[in-house]
Amino acid sequence: MNAFLKCDAPGCDHRENHETLDASMVDKPCPKCGANLLTQADYDVWVALLPQFELLKSLGVLVDAPVGTPPEHAVSFNYHDGRMNISAPLTTP
Ligand SMILES: [Zn+2]
Numbered sequence: 001m002n003a004f005l006k007c008d009a010p011g012c013d014h015r016e017n018h019e020t021l022d023a024s025m026v027d028k029p030c031p032k033c034g035a036n037l038l039t040q041a042d043y044d045v046w047v048a049l050l051p052q053f054e055l056l057k058s059l060g061v062l063v064d065a066p067v068g069t070p071p072e073h074a075v076s077f078n079y080h081d082g083r084m085n086i087s088a089p090l091t092t093p
Contacts, residue, residue, distance in 0.1 A: 002064050003046075004071075008080050009035035015071065021046050045079050053077075 003021045007014040007030040014032045018025075021043065028037045056062040065074035075088045 002067075002074075004076070005037040006078060007033060007035055007037055009033050042080055049077075049079070 003018045005016050005018065005021070005025065005028065009030065012030060012033045012035065014030050014037075016037075021038065023043065025038050026040050026043050029035070030037050053062060057064070062075075073089050075086065078085045078087070
């Protein structure tokens with residue numbers, strides 16, 4: 001599964017892609033501003049949701065975007081501080 005860490009600090013646009021998230025990434029500081037990129041609470045939700053994303057992929061509802069797909073061309077799920085944001089492209093590449 002493609003995953004990413006995105007800095008939620010105001011004015012910071014740091015984003016880094018990963019194959020998946022793991023516990024070693026909890027409390028990782030943003031290389032640009034030092035904010036926490038992945039809190040324990042956000043990681044716990046990720047771990048809880050992962051099997052559901054895998055189920056949706058096995059049903060063909062979700063597919064991983066090819067490596068190198070620009071973020072603005074892929075559907076993404078971003079959970080932070082109790083809010084799930086889902087972004088989807090309005091046009092295809
Ligand atoms: Zn940052």
